[in-house]
Amino acid sequence: MSTAAARLIALPARRGRRPLPGFGVSLGLGMAWLGLIVLLPLAALAWKAAGLGLAGWLHAIHDPRVQAALELSFGAALVAALLASCAGALVAWVVVRYRFPGRRLLDALVDLPFALPTAVAGIALTAIYSANGWVGRWTEPWGLKIAYAPAGIVMALVFVGLPFAVRTVQPVLESLGRDQEEAAVSLGAGRFTTLRRVILPELLPGLLTGFSLAFARGLGEYGSVIFIAGNLPFKTEIAPLLITIRLEEYDYNGAVAIAALLLAASFVCLLALNAIPLLFAHGKSDG
């Protein structure tokens, strides 16, 4: 966007003149950067998807293999986001509310999935949870197959989603005062009632935000999943992997059809993330 255009859409500042410098330059260059790096590539996808038409899109999506991959991807991301939210709330609660040796280490380790490359996590999780791995050798005799099964996909997605779930709940827990809880207890509420009626409503926006972030991340995740999944068509083949397979087959339309659906899901997640603070606008969380 040009500087002149940026000035046009700007609201008049106090005293008629903008007191700080660089509005046109920073917004113009920032928009150019956003446009070239992010919006232009996404526009190319949207354009190709529109070119397919509804009939072409439905035709590509109707393939049973695509259906199976989409069901697996959405299902695994949903289950993993739920599990990550529960585990994340537990870890956040323990780290904020209790004092015990190793607390700070536990807190620091939460961010490891952010920092560890997904491919590294993928091969490590596979080695641990496959039939002769550290954990897999104990679970498989009991009939619990994790690596090369949907359970392994969920496992990898919980791994990448956990930091989102913890870090969105933790600040809310930290800022939660004792007053309301004490009031509830002094009015005769049990611990469970206090948790359900006082703490949970405060945590809900954070929990939902963490869930949405973990779901969005899990739906598109590729690196950590493809090693542990086994990648059998109709069984353990996730949608992002099927996109790369269609690309390698030069089936651009097939790839675009799946990608357009995933992109639409990303937009829905973003909308949800933006709507959560508005829905809970009466709260005082600073998310």
Next chain:
Amino acid sequence: MARSFPASPSDPLETAAWLRWSLIALAGAVMLLLVVLPLAMVLAAAFAKGIGVWFAALVQPDARAALRLTLFTAAIVLPINAGFGLLMAWALTRFEFRGKRVLLSLIDLPFAVSPVVAGLCLVLLFGSDGWFAEWLAAHDIKILFARPAIVLATLFITFPFVVRELIPLMQQQGSDEELAARSLGAGPWRMFRRVTLPNIKWGLLYGVLLCSARAIGEFGAVSVVSGHIRGLTNTLPLHIEILYNEFDSTAAFAVASLLAGLALVTLGLKFWLEARHGDALARTHRRH
């Protein structure tokens, strides 16, 4: 804040000891199974055949080429996303304009979009029947399956990290100090250098740190556009995949241990920044 109150034996909010320790044990078990074991696994498998084999896997020519490409990519991506992120954060936190909310959500897009979808988008732009195919062919420029596409994919994926870190920080700080500098006669550049930059430097570093971790580790988007040419367009994470698929798992884990070491350094630096310079970070990262 709960911690600031000494818990007396008759504290009505005190959890029973058995319940407290069960919850701590459960949280510890989750973190052990999910986070600690993979880290231990990487180290155990990397050194399974001795330190000599580990070292050989790292100095092997393809591994060195992959390391060079990974560092090359990060060296281009970091300054670009930091510089433009700073500009965007300035525009978004110091001025009011229409469409600001939309812009804020657009910034988050790369967080929500699948890396594979991001890679596909670049293929659609620069591939053999992409938007720019003819022009690129006419000028003999190769982007896809070459370094430029790897850089572009990484730029896309790491786009939000710095700007997302700076926006809440600069919002909290407000513009009073900058306005004061201006009214005392400081020029724009002087105001930026003497007031803005010192205020945001730790937040900027924090964002760059997160950005670099992701840039070095990015797999999905880079995988789609790289072409997987050994010694030429393989980054370290892609090199791990090739070694792993060739059943050379010791070498794969050796390279993985290098990246895991980098991740631990990142984590250590992040923790240090939060503990030491927490006041200069966005409020959600403060740890005291």
